[in-house]
Amino acid sequence: xxxxxxxxxxxxxxxxxxxxxxxxxxxxxxxxxxxxxxxxxxxxxxxxxxxxxxxxxxxxxxxxxxxxxxxxxxxxxxxxxxxxxxxxxxxxxxxxxxxxxxxxxxxxxxxxxxxxxxxxxxxxxxxxxxxxxxxxxxxxxxxxxxxxxxxxxxxxxxxxxxxxxxxxxxxxxxxxxxxxxxxxxxxxxxxxxxxxxxxxxxxxxxxxxxxxxxxxxxxxxxxxxxxxxxxxxxxxxxxxxxxxxxxxxxxxxxxxxxxxxxxxxxxxxxxxxxxxxxxxxxxxxxxxxxxxxxxxxxxxxxxxxxxxxxxxxxxxxxxxxxxxxxxxxxxxxxxxxxxxxxxxxxxxxxxxxxxxxxxxxxxxxxxxxxxxxxxxxxxxxxxxxxxxxxxxxxxxxxxxxxxxxxxxxxxxxxxxxxxxxxxxxxxxxxxxxxxxxxxxxxxxxxxxxxxxxxxxxxxxxxxxxxxxxxxxxxxx
Amino acid sequence: xxxxxxxxxxxxxxxxxxxxxxxxxxxxxxxxxxxxxxxxxxxxxxxxxxxxxxxxxxxxxxxxxxxxxxxxxxxxxxxxxxxxxxxxxxxxxxxxxxxxxxxxxxxxxxxxxxxxxxxxxxxxxxxxxxxxxxxxxxxxxxxxxxxxxxxxxxxxxxxxxxxxxxxxxxxxxxxxxxxxxxxxxxxxxxxxxxxx
Numbered sequence: 001x002x003x004x005x006x007x008x009x010x011x012x013x014x015x016x017x018x019x020x021x022x023x024x025x026x027x028x029x030x031x032x033x034x035x036x037x038x039x040x041x042x043x044x045x046x047x048x049x050x051x052x053x054x055x056x057x058x059x060x061x062x063x064x065x066x067x068x069x070x071x072x073x074x075x076x077x078x079x080x081x082x083x084x085x086x087x088x089x090x091x092x093x094x095x096x097x098x099x100x101x102x103x104x105x106x107x108x109x110x111x112x113x114x115x116x117x118x119x120x121x122x123x124x125x126x127x128x129x130x131x132x133x134x135x136x137x138x139x140x141x142x143x144x145x146x147x148x149x150x151x152x153x154x155x156x157x158x159x160x161x162x163x164x165x166x167x168x169x170x171x172x173x174x175x176x177x178x179x180x181x182x183x184x185x186x187x188x189x190x191x192x193x194x195x196x197x198x199x200x201x202x203x204x205x206x207x208x209x210x211x212x213x214x215x216x217x218x219x220x221x222x223x224x225x226x227x228x229x230x231x232x233x234x235x236x237x238x239x240x241x242x243x244x245x246x247x248x249x250x251x252x253x254x255x256x257x258x259x260x261x262x263x264x265x266x267x268x269x270x271x272x273x274x275x276x277x278x279x280x281x282x283x284x285x286x287x288x289x290x291x292x293x294x295x296x297x298x299x300x301x302x303x304x305x306x307x308x309x310x311x312x313x314x315x316x317x318x319x320x321x322x323x324x325x326x327x328x329x330x331x332x333x334x335x336x337x338x339x340x341x342x343x344x345x346x347x348x349x350x351x352x353x354x355x356x357x358x359x360x361x362x363x364x365x366x367x368x369x370x371x372x373x374x375x376x377x378x379x380x381x382x383x384x385x386x387x388x389x390x391x392x393x394x395x396x397x398x399x400x401x402x403x404x405x406x407x408x409x410x411x412x413x414x415x416x417x418x419x420x421x422x423x424x425x426x427x428x429x430x431x432x433x434x435x436x437x438x439x440x441x442x443x444x445x446x447x448x449x450x451x452x453x454x455x456x457x458x459x460x461x462x463x464x465x466x467x468x469x470x471x472x473x474x475x476x
Numbered sequence: 477x478x479x480x481x482x483x484x485x486x487x488x489x490x491x492x493x494x495x496x497x498x499x500x501x502x503x504x505x506x507x508x509x510x511x512x513x514x515x516x517x518x519x520x521x522x523x524x525x526x527x528x529x530x531x532x533x534x535x536x537x538x539x540x541x542x543x544x545x546x547x548x549x550x551x552x553x554x555x556x557x558x559x560x561x562x563x564x565x566x567x568x569x570x571x572x573x574x575x576x577x578x579x580x581x582x583x584x585x586x587x588x589x590x591x592x593x594x595x596x597x598x599x600x601x602x603x604x605x606x607x608x609x610x611x612x613x614x615x616x617x618x619x620x621x622x623x624x625x626x627x628x629x630x631x632x633x634x635x636x637x638x639x640x641x642x643x644x645x646x647x648x649x650x651x652x653x654x655x656x657x658x659x660x661x662x663x664x665x666x667x668x669x670x671x672x
Binding site for chain 2: 049053057058060061062064146150316318319320321324325328432433435436438439440442443444445446447
């Protein structure tokens with residue numbers, strides 16, 4: 001009852017603001033009219049995702065759909081009640097153009113990645129661990145950071161089973177495989193796919209190879225130095241070459257790499273082929289995007305049909321993570337609508353001071369990065385992308401503005417993309433796979449650092465200096 | 477079970493360790509001492525380190541069974557000054573106590589805590605308020621991205637108290653088990669007369 005009363009009062013407040021709405025280009029007018037506090041449900045859902053797992057994990061585990069729905073409804077009901085068709089059209093627009101393709105891609109990558117199983121046991125020496133991490137970082141851009149983490153975390157745990165000091169290895173795996181490695185393509189990390197959906201060319205992110213090489217190279221080098229130090233303090237029996245031959249590495253479900261190739265082809269083609277648009281519920285959708293999504297669903301179905309259930313079980317594959325993403329991002333995408341509209345209005349919108357406050361690429365790198373450290377990096381990326389577009393090309397249609405951004409102000413996009421992807425590694429809550437890896441490692445008996453231990457013992461001493469150096473090299 | 481003593485010595489740590497090692501060897505290695513710093517009974521404070529660097533030394537706690545302790549105390553009185561060491565106090569350790577807690581997420585580790593820590597307590601050592609609890613949530617069996625929750629949680633907490641060697645043995649066992657947190661050892665002591 002109290003929730004309903006809250007919704008009613010929010011609707012009344014929105015109606016008061018809505019009275020000022022004039023006729024004209026609905027989205028643009030909405031962006032100039034909406035109050036700054038219309039961002040509260042968005043902030044609320046992001047903070048819920050960040051804080052509930054730390055403060056009330058059991059409650060969150062069982063009730064997160066209700067929390068996401070509450071935030072979503074807290075925005076949607078008064079928003080649509082106040083702005084009518086214009087608001088409903090914006091909601092439908094983001095649902096069909098962003099949410100559905102996003103979930104289809106994430107789900108497809110998860111299904112296909114979950115069908116690949118790496119068997120065998122290696123000896124967890126510093127060089128073997130570094131090789132596993134380098135492989136994971138290289139794969140992350142092509143099968144997603146979550147897919148690469150799922151694929152390699154268990155082989156890494158098996159390799160280090162005998163070692164006493166191994167928490168640092170898992171932390172650096174989170175840095176490299178679950179975050180930094182995903183920067184090269186829109187398949188790597190959700191923020192980049194959202195950028196692709198909003199008009200960033202597919203191959204643009206390949207231009208970030210220098211940033212990847214510097215940051216991943218330094219992080220990997222730091223890991224090797226740290227692990228050699230710990231390795232020398234391991235028992236002699238652990239360091240000695242094993243008398244029992246190691247089980248050689250082999251891949252089960254390798255045919256899923258063909259499906260991954262199909263995903264890559266479908267996404268690339270949707271970025272370069274433009275056969276025309278079709279209207280769905282009044283929203284103009286590009287035919288190539290509909291075709292891409294259909295192909296992705298078929299590829300996921302193909303993977304499910306051709307991969308043995310046993311392989312998926314061994315991988316710990318379940319639908320749980322896809323369900324979580326689908327539910328939580330429904331709430332995120334619903335609540336982000338007014339934020340994006342206001343940001344795109346640039347100085348004319350209620351968040352004009354925020355847009356004024358972030359000016360240089362270095363500021364965008366750290367602004368996107370610091371928020372991505374504590375909030376989910378996909379909506380953070382989208383928010384800062386809209387901020388840039390609103391600041392540099394106010395009032396210009398989004399796709400056109402983004403293409404001009406790529407051509408004329410490349411450094412801003414570079415800063416936002418790398419900030420969102422790299423700095424998701426700064427905390428456990430910065431990127432979705434971080435917590436998953438921590439949880440799997442703890443269940444395997446590894447005592448992982450606490451939330452603050454992760455930040456103070458690893459992120460601040462190792463990552464932040466490297467990010468400062470990257471700022472100087474690339475955005476200085 | 478042998479009576480243990482706490483010896484307080486002022487001096488440089490390396491000199492204390494060398495002196496103790498020499499006395500242990502003198503007794504044929506029958507008894508071995510334990511250092512307070514190794515048991516986290518002394519904090520390695522910055523000021524203490526500075527004093528060490530300035531060769532002024534600081535207080536150190538050494539624990540030893542009766543024969544070695546009394547021999548050490550007497551030797552420190554007689555010849556400690558030659559090594560820059562001074563005997564500050566001697567106490568009999570009446571009882572030791574250590575608190576522990578653990579939260580683990582695997583049945584295998586829970587089993588290890590039961591068998592390697594909670595079962596087979598050393599002679600004279602008793603568990604105080606030892607509690608164990610298992611929680612299972614079948615809905616949390618999956619690997620989660622945004623809603624991390626462990627399917628199995630085992631919690632244990634309590635304290636062990638009793639003779640000093642038994643308690644430090646349990647502390648050693650606990651330190652080898654991941655996820656087990658151990659607090660500093662609490663000691664009940666009574667002053668013993670210093671050797672003449």
